[in-house]
Amino acid sequence: MPGEHAVTRAEERLDVGTEVIPVGRARLVVETITEEVLVPVQVSRQRVRVEMGPATDTSSVPRGPATASRWLTLYADEPVVTVRSVPSERVRLATTWVPGEAEVRTTVAREVVEVETPN
Template sequence: MRPQELVGTEVYDPKGERVGKVATVYLSEESQQPEWVTVHTGLFGHKESFVPLAGAQSATDGLHVNWGKDKIKEAPRIDADGHLSAQESMNLYDYYGIPVQRAGEPGGQGQRGKMPQDRQTQKQARGGQQGRQDEQVMTRSEEQLKVGTQRVETGRVRLRKHVVTEEQQVTVPVSHEEIRIEREPVDPRRAGKTEIGEDEQEIVLHADKPVVAKESVPVEQVRVRTEEVTEQQQIRDKVRKEQIDVDQPRPGSVK
């Protein structure tokens, strides 16, 4: 793993417990390979603890080291100021039980006082700074248009009824009585004797009169319900993106 790829990586102990995130990477002066890292530990991650990378393995979830979380948190307190002195590196070797190679022995992982901090690995995580001596790394970013939906109120529908008066005309059959005079001769044999005089009789006439009555009856039900209607809308917006240009010297311009 390159130094710039280690910065910000999650660190786990052999039990799988999370220790913290890599803050700084220290390189071996001999091999220029990552040899130590500092990990954010303590309350709110304000403390940085040194962890050796000997035997560490990189996995999809992060970096797995060979020392327990408590062991790492109790490591000697050393300020990550860009350089480890010989005494500081000796203290770390002794604490983690890593053999220290003596003078005249081949240099390697245990070399003390040979581990300047690669500060630029942190800068590379943010893009635009130098990584190894033979390469330049710059991160290009761009905006991406992400569109979602949010349900909002667009209107309200009320059911309301009111009274309207209208005129109706209905034809009703009515009957009435009328006087009809019928005259017929009297049989003398049945008439008998009568006296001449005045007489009066009264006949009552009847007629039908329309009578109006009103009654409220239910005639109709009105129901309102909602239904989902899906339609397609085109969303258009402007996004920004970075472009990287390489300025190369023109042939013959370098002397």
Template sequence: MTNAQGPEAYAGKTVVDTAGDKIGTVEQVYINDTTGAPDWITIKTGLFGKDRFAPLHGSSFSGDDLALPYGKDVVKDSPSVTDTDHLDNDESDALFRYYQQHLGAGSSYDRGSETDYQNSQAAAQPVASGNDSGYLTRSEEQLHVGTEKVEAGRAGIRKYVVTEQQTVNVPVSHDEVRVIREPLQAGDSVDGATIGEDAVEVTLMEDQVHVDKQVVGVEKVRLATETVTDQQAVNEEVRKEQIETTGVTTADGTVPAQAGGQQ
């Protein structure tokens, strides 16, 4: 059993499931109040995911990774715990029953260990992922915002037929008749002058309007896109750790020091 290790063995480890797929990273290690051994961990499941509890019972180390005997979805669907600062008996029992049903028959829980493991659950205290090197690593979440092209809509053009009245002024002409009388001058000869009836006629002409229609192309029409860049504000909560002093140990006891937060 890996919970024979100290809490520092789990802090910050990458957690994988039975298929070797990454579930998340160990955020907190919880120590059993009665036995003093690590019993539970919380796992950060993604940048904006929630911390999920998982038991260390049945887990094992796979290289630098901590392997759990559950699938990724089992951990992500585990019951939520309201007070993550302290895990009481009811909460640990509910979590135990949830994970026990996903181990199946023949598991180590079904060989008698579940009674001891369940009954040993007392209030557990979180253990931060520290070290013995004399310093703490302060971490924070940082936003990495990018863009991707997605379809925002469609645009098209089409043509259709309409009928309109068009007026064109066309010059037209026609012949009109008028009578011209010219008196005969002395010396004018007139052949065949007789008394009697006679007639002369001329042909009158006029322009008639003839309309013909011809289809011709007048313009080309197409669609073009233009990229317009705007500014869009992205608001998202990020977490960060702060450092403060908790007290100074002297020969006379612990003297509280003024706590100071550090960004």
């Protein structure tokens, strides 16, 4: 059509998205804590008891001063402590995403078409 003119109007649109960025670091630190533990242990020991009875056969008993001596070894239980490391607990460092909301405020521009006609 003669005398017809067209203009394409443009406007800015806001395109909002997210981007993953590092915000901090975490480190899993294992500390060794020493504590005193009291564990009862039952121990026993040998002891000597002399039992005496009547002498019925005196023909085999040596006469004179008693010079023969016999040593007997006595034994006792002694607590033995061994410390070893055993696995007791498994710990894992994990992350989770926490949902949230943020507001974005900005200015956008748009074109306005005006027609001016000469009078």
